[in-house]
Structure formats: structure tokens, C-alpha cells
Amino acid sequence: MANKVIYAVYDDPEQLKDGARKLVSSGIKVKDVFSPFPVHGLDPIIGIKRTRLGIVSFMFGITGTALAVLGIWYFNIYDWPMNIGGKPSFHYYQNVPAFIPVTFEFTVLCAAHGMAITYLIRNKTLPGLPARNPDPRTTDDKFIMEVRTADNHGHSSEEIAGLLRQTPVTEINERQC
């Protein structure tokens, strides 16, 4: 039997969440959901784990701090200490208050850009990539749930569609894959 993809179209995020709850409680795996804006509370229903991008940002941030400290120490303390009005310039710890602003800015720079680049790569959103949403209406006003028969061997596509019809779904589209 050929595998099928079922797209259940909803008009409202709350109704989609009800539909997803219904399928999941019947033991059906929801592959994905496409929506025009984030649907809060959906992730635990369809089993999406929390993103680790926050940790990524922290790692990039402390890398930035370390690079800034190392760089400033090398430029202004080790390689060429400058005499600025006789202020202490021979030890990093004596000079550090004046180095805080740049260290902070560089930390933010690395944390923000490192996270942004990771985000774009992980989402597979980069310049020139084609659109991959199943229906152009998902970026306007439709909320679409994707269910694959390949993920749900115990259930036929008719059975899944039958369950979906018990929820306030507006359209059910099937495609071979």
C-alpha cells in the first residue's frame, strides 16, 4: 500500500489544537503543523521538544567574552601598552574597568549573531531556498496539520480522516508520497 500524507485544514488555532489532541489520544502521530503565527501550547501536544537555541546563544556569548578579553589583553597590555595620562597600563586587572564596555558589546555581538546564524541554518531558511509549506494559505489564515500514514502503520488513511472529521476541520486533503 502506497504511503499517504493527510493535510487537515483548520481555520482557528484552538480548533487545530483540539484536533491534534484527539489524534494523539487515539495513538496517531502528528508529523507537523503549519501555521501563520506561533500556536501556543501546541508543542507538548504533538511532542516537539524545547529548542536549545538559548544554550547556543550562551555558548556564543561566552566565546565572545573570552575572545574580547584575550584580544584586549594582547593589544593593549601585552603587545603595546599605551601610556594614557599615566593610568595603569601594565596589568590587565588594573586596566579592566576601561575594558568592560567593549567586552560587553563584543559578547552581545557574538551571542546575537551566533544564535541568528544557527537559527537560520537549523530552520533551513537561507537566501534562495524554495518555499516548502504544503499550501500557500498557511502563511495567510489557515492552520494545517500534517499526518503521514508511514508514521502510523496501525491506521489506514480512511481511519485517520474519520477521526479528523469528528473535529472542526474545514478540509481534508490527501496526497501520495
Add this chain to the structure above:
Amino acid sequence: MHAESAIREPLILGHKTYHDITNDIVGPIENKAPRGWYILITIAGLIAAYGTGCILYLIGKGIGTWGLNKTVDWAWDITNFVWWVGIGHAGTLISAVLLLFRQRWRMAINRSAEAMTIFAVIMAATFPGIHMGRIWMAYWVFPLPNQFGSLWVNFNSPLLWDVFAISTYFSVSLVFWYIGLIPDFATIRDRVTRPMMKKAYGILSFGWTGNAKAWTRFEEVSLVLAGIATPLVFSVHSVVSFDFATSVIPGWHTTIFPPYFVSGAVFSGFAMVQTLLLVMRKVMHLEAYITKKHIEYMNIVIIVTGSIVGVAYITELFISWYSGVEYESYAFINRATGPYLWAYWSMMTCNVISPQLFWFKKLRTHLGFTFFMSIIVNIGMWFERFVIIVTSLHRDYMPSAWTMFHPTWVDVGVFLGTIGIFFTLYLLFARFFPVLALNEVKSILKVSGESYKQQAAQHHHH
């Protein structure tokens, strides 16, 4: 779903559906631009062209073409720089600080405020660039390996802190803005039919799908970027104020400068947002999204920050007397009563007295008055920087060197030019980019939309 108190005024007026929001925002991008847009961009473009000519003349001839002299050796260039950076503070404040405070009214205004921020910071960055005189050596501000005995930049200098602060602020604001734009470009991509537009918005939308995991990541990135952009906003104008505060010129050498500059920046930034949004909501028919309540909220921010600025001015005056330092007191007496008293009192009237009128609800909800005040505040904030910079310099320790500053046509032309370039960029943004954050506005529709709130209230009563 999250319920909102019935007492809160709706943020989206009338009965809108998700599709109506798409239509209202994407429609103007698909259709022909109104004639007013062509007229405005022609005027802005001509001023921009004249300003670009002045900048090129300045680069060709050198900064001797400015009205600077041996005593007043820093004037309009740095005034304009600080003015533009200050204006560039509202966008990130709205999108980052108000995001952390979960203020829903930010959603209708953050996109255009961030665009304004980015363009204002570009204008600000122009000034240190052209002020160097030899702009082709601008890369010397970065710590690059070199052949001059390996001479590095000075990390003790606030001017170098500025380089890092402004470039970080600009690039992080740009990324924050663009990440929010990607899903909205996808909405345009999936809707337009003209092949050229479809291709262009297809490239801009980076192949956005809007699947559940992408949105989870989107929200995490927005939250973390807001979290790190918030201290960044405050640090940028603090660092700008250090340019003055760490020097030993009477009138500049003040510990109050960082908070005073930051609130002044927010003050002028919100005023510029008002100037632009009041015109945009009318021309693009966005009255349902940018409501009177939004305007009122922004006016409240203007009262708060304007009052902080007022307290700062008075504190400065008091401390100059209380310090007992003769030169410090003279700097302030000279500001208020010397030859630049017209500038000082313009600043005081525009920034301290006039925003207090917003205590009257009638005035702060009046659109025409708000527009007038937004211009007044921006004039006042330009004078603030002019007063701080020029009046502190023009009478130094040696009376024989006392002088006045007279701008030349190049000073004026460069300043007007940046205003022209700023408005040209903003008009292009308003024409081709989604001016509201579609995905964010849609997400609050059923919570803060007028008709949904009424339904909920009726439901509650029966």
C-alpha cells in the same frame, strides 16, 4: 486561550479576520503606490541627492569646509550624530523592552519603529565616518594587524567604545528586524501573483515554512534577542554619553550623563516614531491597527522620559552650583544667560515644558497635537545636543579664545541631506516591506481584537 480583561481597550478595531489583516497590509504592496508617495519620495530624494553632493564635496575638500574653529572644534557633526543615534533608540526599545514586559501594543508599531531605528543609525554612523576627514582610512578604527610598529587601537577610549557599541547595535538591530520580517515576506511570497514579485519575495523569505518547530525556534530567538538587546540599547547611549562625560570640559564632565542621555534618546526616538506613524496610518489606512490608544501609550512614554530629561537638566544646574567649581558654574550660567541663551531656552521649552501638556488626556489623544509635539520634541532634542556641545566649548579657560560657532552651507547641507536620505529609506520601506508585523498582529487578534473582545464580554454576561 489567554483571556484579556474587558477593561483593556482593544488593540485591533472593527471586525477583522486573519485574512483581512493580510489584505490590509499586503494589499498596498501589490497595488500601485498612491500619488502622495511619489510626491514625498521625490522631495526626499532631491534633498538626499543635495546632501549626498554636500558629503562628496566635504570628502573632496576636507572638513575645513565646516564652520569649525580652533575653540569650537566639534559642533554640528557630533550634534547630528548624537541626535540620530538617540532617534535610533525607540525601535529596539519598543521591540525588545516592551517584548520582555509583554506589552501587546508594541506589535502594531515595532516593525516600522525598528526600520526607523536602522535608518537612523545609518545616518548617525555617517557622521563619524565623514568627520574623520580621510574616510578611506576609516578601517583604522578596528584593531587590525598593521605595519605601524603594530600600533593598536586604544581600548581605554570612549570613542573606540562607540565604534563597538554602534556597530553591535546596528548589526543586532538589523538581524532582529530581519528575523521578524522573514515570516511576513513568506506571506507576501505566497500571495502575490506577479512573477517578478514572487521571485523577489521568495528570495527575501529564505524559504520560510512556518512549521511548528520553526515557530518554536522563532519565539526563542525573539525572546533571547530581546533579552540581550535590552542592555545593549542602554549601553549604546551610555557609551555615546561617555564621549563627553570622560573628558574634562566643564559642562561635560558629569556622572549624570548616561541615564540622562538614554532617557533623552528614548524621548526623541518615540517622537520620531509618532511623526512617521501618524502620517503612515493615515496614508496607508492603518487606523484599525495603530489606534488612538497606541498613540496615547507612546505619548505616555514621552511624558515619562521627557520628565526624566527635565529632572536631569535641573540636577545639572543644581550640581554646577553645589560643586563650588567656578568653571562648572560658569558653563551653566553661560548656557542660560550667555550668547547661546536662545538655544538653551528653546531646548528647555521644547523638552521640559511642552511634553507636560500630555498630562491632559484630551491633548495626548489628539492626533494633530501629537504630530505637532513630535516635531517640537525632535527640535528640542537637537538643541539639547547643540547646547551641550557648542556652549561648553565656545568659552573655554582663556577669554581671548572665546568665539561663536557659525555653520557653513556644507554643515547645513550635510544635516539636511541625512534627513532626506532617512525619509527616502523610510518611504521605500513603507512601499515594499510589510509595515506591520503580520504574524504578531494575527497572534493577538482573538485576544485583543475589538469584535472578539465584545463576543467574549457577551458570553460572560449570559
